[in-house]
Amino acid sequence: MHDQRLKDIVPFVASVECGSFAKAAERLHVTGSAISKSVSRLERRLGSQLLERTTRSLALTDAGQAYYQTCTRIMEELLEAEAVLAAQRTIPAGRLRLAAPTTYGRLGVMPVLLPFCQHHPELEISMAFSDRFVDLFEEGIDVAVRIGHAADLPASVGSRLLGREKMVFCASPGYLAQYGQPTNRAELLQHKAILYERVDGSAKPWLLTTEDGHADWCEAPCRMALGDVDAQVQAVCAGLGIGQMPTWLIRQQLKSGELCVILPGIQPDGLALNLVWPRRKQLLPKVDALLAALNNLDIGASVLAEIAGQRESGKE
Structure with missing residues (x-):
C-alpha cells in the first residue's frame, strides 16, 4: 500500500471524530488547510465524496460512512497488533498518561504514584489533574481515576471498582x-x-x-x-x-x-471510586503495572478505625 493512502486516512478519521477540519488540525498538530487538502486528495483518489461540508460542520455521505467504518477497523487492528507486540516486553517502559480529579489526585493518587515511578525508572509519566470528564481516547489517556457513576461504559473501556x-x-x-x-x-x-x-x-x-x-x-x-x-x-x-x-x-x-x-x-x-482504561491497552506491561499499583489507592475507609485506635492507645 502506498504510504500516502495511510497518511490521508488519519486526517479523514480525525475530521469525522472531531466534527471539523479545525479541530482535527488541533488534534494532529497541523494546519486546517493541510487537513482539508488531505481529505480532498483522498476523495479524488477514491472518486467519491466522503464528507458534506458546511460553514459550521462536516457530515458523512453514505460512501463516507462505509469508508469511515473500514478505516476505523483497520486502525483498531493496527493498534491491537502494536499492543500485542509491546506486551512481549516484560519491563514497563515508555510514556504513560494518567488522569485524576484535582484534589483526589493530589491527596490519594500521588502517594501511590511517586513510589511507582521510583520502582519503574524506564517510564515517562504524564498526569492530568482535572475535575471535568476526561475522554480517554480523545486525550490519549492510558488510565483514569474517576469518582462517581461508571456504568454504561462502552465495550472498548475497561473498569474496576475500588470502593466507595x-x-x-x-x-x-x-x-x-x-x-x-x-x-x-x-x-x-x-x-x-x-x-x-x-x-x-x-x-x-x-x-x-x-x-x-x-x-x-x-x-x-x-x-x-x-x-x-x-x-x-x-x-x-x-x-x-x-x-x-x-x-x-x-x-x-x-x-x-x-x-x-x-x-x-x-x-x-x-460516591464510587473507579479505574477506567482503554481495553486495548490492558496488555501493555506499563498499563498493567499501573493498574496493579492503583489498586491500592486510599479511599479513606480505614480513617475512622485509625482514629479509634489512637484514642484507645491514649487511654492506656
Whole structure:
C-alpha cells in the first residue's frame, strides 16, 4: 500500500471524530488547510465524496460512512497488533498518561504514584489533574481515576471498582464548644452548614441515612457554599460550621484532632471510586503495572478505625 493512502486516512478519521477540519488540525498538530487538502486528495483518489461540508460542520455521505467504518477497523487492528507486540516486553517502559480529579489526585493518587515511578525508572509519566470528564481516547489517556457513576461504559473501556467514599459530618472542637454537639438528626439539621456549591450555583444539601437505612437529601441552614473542597475544609476547620466530606479529604485533620466526627451512624457511603482504561491497552506491561499499583489507592475507609485506635492507645 502506498504510504500516502495511510497518511490521508488519519486526517479523514480525525475530521469525522472531531466534527471539523479545525479541530482535527488541533488534534494532529497541523494546519486546517493541510487537513482539508488531505481529505480532498483522498476523495479524488477514491472518486467519491466522503464528507458534506458546511460553514459550521462536516457530515458523512453514505460512501463516507462505509469508508469511515473500514478505516476505523483497520486502525483498531493496527493498534491491537502494536499492543500485542509491546506486551512481549516484560519491563514497563515508555510514556504513560494518567488522569485524576484535582484534589483526589493530589491527596490519594500521588502517594501511590511517586513510589511507582521510583520502582519503574524506564517510564515517562504524564498526569492530568482535572475535575471535568476526561475522554480517554480523545486525550490519549492510558488510565483514569474517576469518582462517581461508571456504568454504561462502552465495550472498548475497561473498569474496576475500588470502593466507595466514606462520608462524615465534621466540625472543629471550637465550633462544638461554642454551639454544642448535635446528638440526633433533628439537632444536626439546626446547625450552621458549610456546603459545596454546584456548577449551577446551588448549594448541595446534606445526605443522611434514614431510620430504614435509605439515603435522604436534607436541607440545612447554609452558612457558606463553596465551589472548592479545599476551601470547604478550611472553613470547617476555622469553626464556621459543620461540613459533610469524604474521609480521604480530611484524613490529616481527623487524625490531628483539628476536626471531630459527628453522628457517624447517620452518614451513608459516598460516591464510587473507579479505574477506567482503554481495553486495548490492558496488555501493555506499563498499563498493567499501573493498574496493579492503583489498586491500592486510599479511599479513606480505614480513617475512622485509625482514629479509634489512637484514642484507645491514649487511654492506656
